[in-house]
Amino acid sequence: MDDLSRRALALLRANRRAGRSARLGRDYAYTSPSPGMYAPQFFWDSCFHAIALAGLEPEWAKRELRTLVSVQRPDGFLPHVIFWTWDWWPPLYWAYTQSAPALRPRMTGMIQPPVLAYAAQRVVEHTGDRAFGAQMLPALRRYHDWLRRERDPDDDGLLSVVSPFETGMDWLPPFDLALGLPPEANDARRWLAYRSLDVRHMLARYRSGAMLARFDVEDVAFNSIWHEAQLSLATLARALGDGGAARRETDGASRTRDAIVARCWDDEAGAFFSLAGRDERKLRARTIAGLLPLLLAGLDARYVDAIVRQIDDPHAFGTPFPLPSVAVGEPSFRRGESSFIWRGPAWLNTNWFVARGLMKHGRERQARRIARSTVALVERSGFREYYDPFDGRGMGARGFGWSTLAVDLLPWAVDGRDDR
Ligand code: GLC
Numbered sequence: 086m087d088d089l090s091r092r093a094l095a096l097l098r099a100n101r102r103a104g105r106s107a108r109l110g111r112d113y114a115y116t117s118p119s120p121g122m123y124a125p126q127f128f129w130d131s132c133f134h135a136i137a138l139a140g141l142e143p144e145w146a147k148r149e150l151r152t153l154v155s156v157q158r159p160d161g162f163l164p165h166v167i168f169w170t171w172d173w174w175p176p177l178y179w180a181y182t183q184s185a186p187a188l189r190p191r192m193t194g195m196i197q198p199p200v201l202a203y204a205a206q207r208v209v210e211h212t213g214d215r216a217f218g219a220q221m222l223p224a225l226r227r228y229h230d231w232l233r234r235e236r237d238p239d240d241d242g243l244l245s246v247v248s249p250f251e252t253g254m255d256w257l258p259p260f261d262l263a264l265g266l267p268p269e270a271n272d273a274r275r276w277l278a279y280r281s282l283d284v285r286h287m288l289a290r291y292r293s294g295a296m297l298a299r300f301d302v303e304d305v306a307f308n309s310i311w312h313e314a315q316l317s318l319a320t321l322a323r324a325l326g327d328g329g330a331a332r333r334e335t336d337g338a339s340r341t342r343d344a345i346v347a348r349c350w351d352d353e354a355g356a357f358f359s360l361a362g363r364d365e366r367k368l369r370a371r372t373i374a375g376l377l378p379l380l381l382a383g384l385d386a387r388y389v390d391a392i393v394r395q396i397d398d399p400h401a402f403g404t405p406f407p408l409p410s411v412a413v414g415e416p417s418f419r420r421g422e423s424s425f426i427w428r429g430p431a432w433l434n435t436n437w438f439v440a441r442g443l444m445k446h447g448r449e450r451q452a453r454r455i456a457r458s459t460v461a462l463v464e465r466s467g468f469r470e471y472y473d474p475f476d477g478r479g480m481g482a483r484g485f486g487w488s489t490l491a492v493d494l495l496p497w498a499v500d501g502r503d504d505r
Contacts, residue, residue, distance in 0.1 A: 086141075089460065093489035094141045096468050097134060100486050101145070106169040109191055111155060113169045114148040119470065119482035125179070126167040128153065129253050132200035133434055133487035139204075139211040140492065146208045147217050153201070154224040156192055161231030163201070164192035165251065182283045183250065185290055194291030195283075196246075197253045198310045199232060201225065202317040209321065218321055225318050226330055232311070233337070235293040239363065242340030243303040243348065244311055247296035248283055252304045252374070254435075255279075256425040257410065258417035259368035263302050263361040268416065272425070303360040305349045306374035310438070312341040313380045342381045346388065349378070355391045371401060371412035372427075373435045379442025389446045396439070396451060404474035406431055406458055408439055413474070420473065422480050430471035430480060433459060433488040440494055456497035463491045 086094070102124075103114035115126040116134040123130070131153045138146035157163050166179045168191055184190035202225050209218040236244040246252055249260035256279070261270065264278045282300055289295035319334035349357045351367055357375040358367040376392050378384060395401040401412040410427045411418045419429040436459045443452035462472045462479075468488040470481030 122482040128197040132204035137489040161227035165197040202314040206317040242344040306377040309377035406477040409474040456494035460498040
C-alpha cells in the first residue's frame with residue numbers, strides 16, 4: 086500500500102465508531118467526519134468514507150453504508166445526520182434546529198446530496214459482492230422514490246432542496262440571493278436568515294409542502310449528483326436483474342440531465358446556475374456548484390468547454406490550488422477562516438467530483454492537474470476540512486474523513502505526463 090493510502094486508512098480507522106446504540110436500539114459502525122467537531126454520522130460524508138474505504142478496507146465500507154440505511158424510514162426518507170451516541174457538544178445545532186422537536190433527537194429531518202447509490206455501486210464494483218448489492222437495492226429504490234415523490238413538486242426531473250444545509254455546501258453565496266438578502270447584508274443578518282429558516286422547518290415538522298412554500302431551490306450541484314445517482318442505481322439494478330428499476334432510473338437520469346441543460350444554463354453568462362422558486366429564477370453567482378454538470382453523461386462539448394474555461398481562468402477557479410468554492414472574481418469570495426465555510430476555500434470532495442467529471446468527458450489534462458493538486462494539498466497540509474486555494478494552507482476541522490477521497494484520485498495524479 087502506498088503512503089497516502091496508509092495514512093488515509095489510519096485516519097478512517099481513528100475516526101471509526103462502532104457499538105450498540107441504546108438511543109436507536111441497534112448496532113452501528115460508521116466513520117465520524119472529525120470526532121472533535123463533527124462526531125455524529127453524516128449522510129454524504131459516510132458515502133465519501135465508503136468510497137475511500139472501498140479500495141482500502143471494503144468490509145468497513147459495507148458496514149458504513151449498512152449503518153446509514155439502517156435508519157431509513159418506511160417511506161424511504163434518509164436523514165442527513167444520525168445521533169447514534171449522545172454528545173451535547175457539538176451536535177447541538179443539528180439536533181435542535183434541524184431535527185423534529187424532542188429532548189434527545191435521534192436524527193435530523195433534512196437530507197444531503199444523494200451520493201449513496203454511487204457509493205454502493207463503487208463498493209460492489211470493488212468487492213464483486215452481489216449479496217451486498219442485493220441488500221442495498223431495496224433501500225436505494227425506496228430512497229430515490231422518496232426524493233422523486235417529496236422533492237420534485239413541479240415534476241420537471243430537478244429535485245428541490247428546502248434549506249442551504251441540504252446541499253452540503255452550506256453558506257454558498259447563491260443562497261443569499263434565494264433568501265432575499267441584499268449584497269450588503271452583514272454576517273449576523275446572514276446567519277439569522279439561514280438559521281431561522283431551519284427553525285421554521287422544524288416547527289412545520291419537516292412537511293415537504295410547508296418547507297417548499299418557504300424555500301425551494303433546484304440546486305445545480307445537487308441535481309448533477311442526482312443524475313449520476315440514478316445512473317448508478319440503474320447499473321446496480323440491471324446487474325441484479327431488476328429491469329424495471331433500471332429503466333426507471335435511466336429515464337430519470339435523462340430527464341434530470343435535459344432539465345439541467347434546458348433550465349440551469351445561462352447563455353449570456355456562459356455558466357450553469359441554480360434556480361429559486363416556482364418561477365425558477367437563476368441565482369447568478371459563480372460557484373463550484375456550477376461546475377458539477379461535468380457529471381452529466383453525454384453533456385454536449387460546448388458546455389464542457391464553457392466549464393473548462395472557468396476552471397482555467399485565474400479570475401474564476403484557476404487558482405494555484407484549485408478549486409475555490411466560489412469564483413475568486415465574485416464579490417462574495419472570502420479568503421481565510423470564517424464561519425461561512427463555503428465562501429472561498431477549496432474542498433476535497435468537490436475537487437473529486439470535478440476531476441471525475443473532466444475524465445468522463447475526456448478532458449484528461451485538466452483532470453490530472455486537479456488530481457495532482459488535490460494530492461499535493463493533502464501531502465502539504467494533511468487531511469483538513471478545507472484549504473486555502475492560493476497557498477494550500479489547511480483550515481477547519483483536522484483529521485477530516487472525506488479528504489481521504491484523495492486516494493481515489495491518486496492513480497490520475499501519478500500516471501501520465503506532467504503538463505501542469
Ligand atoms: C459541514 C459541511 C457538510 C458536512 C458536515 C460534516 O457542515 O458543510 O457538507 O456534511 O460539515 O462534515
